Amino acid sequence: MKQLINPLYKKIVVKVGTNVITTKKGELDLEILQQLTTQIAELQKQGIQIILVSSGAVGAGRSVVKLSGTIAPVAARQVLSSTGQIKLISSYNELFAKHGLITAQILVTKSDFSDRLHYLNMQTCFSSLLQQNIIPVVNENDAVSVTELMFTDNDELSGLIASMMDVEGYIILSHVDGLFDMKSGNGTIIPIIDPSTKHFHQYINPGKSEFGRGGMLTKCHIAQKLSRLGITVHIANGRTPGILLSLLEGEQTGTKFLPQKATHGPKRWIANSEGMEKGAVTVNMGAEMALVAGDRANSLLPVGIESVEGRFLKGDIIKVCATDGTIIGYGMAQYSSEKTVAIMGLQDQKPLIHYDYLYITT
Numbered sequence: 001m002k003q004l005i006n007p008l009y010k011k012i013v014v015k016v017g018t019n020v021i022t023t024k025k026g027e028l029d030l031e032i033l034q035q036l037t038t039q040i041a042e043l044q045k046q047g048i049q050i051i052l053v054s055s056g057a058v059g060a061g062r063s064v065v066k067l068s069g070t071i072a073p074v075a076a077r078q079v080l081s082s083t084g085q086i087k088l089i090s091s092y093n094e095l096f097a098k099h100g101l102i103t104a105q106i107l108v109t110k111s112d113f114s115d116r117l118h119y120l121n122m123q124t125c126f127s128s129l130l131q132q133n134i135i136p137v138v139n140e141n142d143a144v145s146v147t148e149l150m151f152t153d154n155d156e157l158s159g160l161i162a163s164m165m166d167v168e169g170y171i172i173l174s175h176v177d178g179l180f181d182m183k184s185g186n187g188t189i190i191p192i193i194d195p196s197t198k199h200f201h202q203y204i205n206p207g208k209s210e211f212g213r214g215g216m217l218t219k220c221h222i223a224q225k226l227s228r229l230g231i232t233v234h235i236a237n238g239r240t241p242g243i244l245l246s247l248l249e250g251e252q253t254g255t256k257f258l259p260q261k262a263t264h265g266p267k268r269w270i271a272n273s274e275g276m277e278k279g280a281v282t283v284n285m286g287a288e289m290a291l292v293a294g295d296r297a298n299s300l301l302p303v304g305i306e307s308v309e310g311r312f313l314k315g316d317i318i319k320v321c322a323t324d325g326t327i328i329g330y331g332m333a334q335y336s337s338e339k340t341v342a343i344m345g346l347q348d349q350k351p352l353i354h355y356d357y358l359y360i361t362t
């Protein structure tokens with residue numbers, strides 16, 4: 001066993017894409033699965049806590065079920081994922097057992113992250129599994145998550161878990177070596193991305209790989225979002241032997257997104273609440289400048305609110321927009337939309353969003 005002298009992180013989320021663990025024929029690649037589980041077992045035995053998010057249920061389902069007749073794409077995904085997930089998790093279970101490790105299966109949908117209490121329950125579940133030295137293996141609950149309940153892909157799902165579990169490192173294992181600089185024409189890997197980088201699409205070829213759902217652009221957006229919350233993100237090739245050990249040893253491989261100052265607690269949950277908002281408020285120029293400046297802990301006061309959209313209650317997530325419609329951030333309302341309408345524009349009122357519950361995106 002390779003002993004790491006000073007591992008970079010003590011707690012990580014590792015996300016494995018379909019194309020990493022699937023052969024060209026679309027079957028589970030047991031050799032790669034063995035390589036990855038052996039590395040995870042080694043890290044776990046050296047005291048590193050690991051949550052594994054693995055895609056591949058739909059892919060594995062293709063080797064289990066030969067779909068017959070005409071079937072709608074959504075139904076096909078439900079059939080393939082629900083059958084394939086058994087094969088996928090059994091493979092992990094067997095492989096981790098060879099190292100004396102217990103595997104837990106956790107299947108989630110997007111709505112699991114939208115309610116704060118539910119979110120905290122999930123957090124407790126993951127913490128308890130890690131405390132018992134069990135390896136959580138997570139996937140989207142594809143059989144029941146359709147349309148608006150779906151994550152963009154497992155990169156998004158893993159990002160939410162990385163943020164929820166306050167990990168130090170989030171490792172996205174893809175079937176490519178990292179983010180290539182397509183702009184320069186020579187296709188070299190971009191080793192470091194700092195949190196202020198924008199416009200990733202200049203580096204990226206549109207389109208997705210054969211079996212995956214995500215794509216490099218989603219990976220970069222999620223990586224950047226997490227790096228802004230204080231988590232270091234790596235995109236690296238999951239098929240490279242020993243990749244996890246190399247990364248944890250601090251070797252420069254793939255693309256690394258450098259972290260900004262960490263954000264914790266409810267602010268972090270709110271930072272990941274895009275799409276879960278119940279309403280929106282538009283703020284005037286003065287309020288926009290105060291909130292975006294970031295030099296002081298400013299809350300959103302009714303005096304700076306120009307209009308209210310949708311119906312929300314105390315505790316709901318709402319969107320904060322500038323007058324031109326740009327989203328400035330998200331926050332948790334301290335009172336209802338009805339009350340907001342009644343007091344907007346007035347001085348000396350309780351903040352609609354307290355600073356601790358306000359996340360500025362720009």
Ligand SMILES: Nc1ncnc2c1ncn2[C@@H]1O[C@H](COP(=O)(O)OP(=O)(O)O)[C@@H](O)[C@H]1O
Nearest residue numbers: 017174175179180203204205209212214215216
């Ligand atoms: N600049 C880029 N650097 C790396 N990969 C890129 C770039 N632009 C587009 N891609 C494509 O992104 C794909 C990797 O993303 P994805 O399909 O989500 O993979 P995975 O299933 O391994 O997670 C690759 O197929 C690659 O061709």
Ligand SMILES: N[C@@H](CCC(=O)OP(=O)(O)O)C(=O)O
Nearest residue numbers: 018056057058153154213214
């Ligand atoms: N939940 C799906 C995978 C969805 C997904 O995001 O796939 P990928 O882009 O390969 O990470 C499955 O298990 O097949």
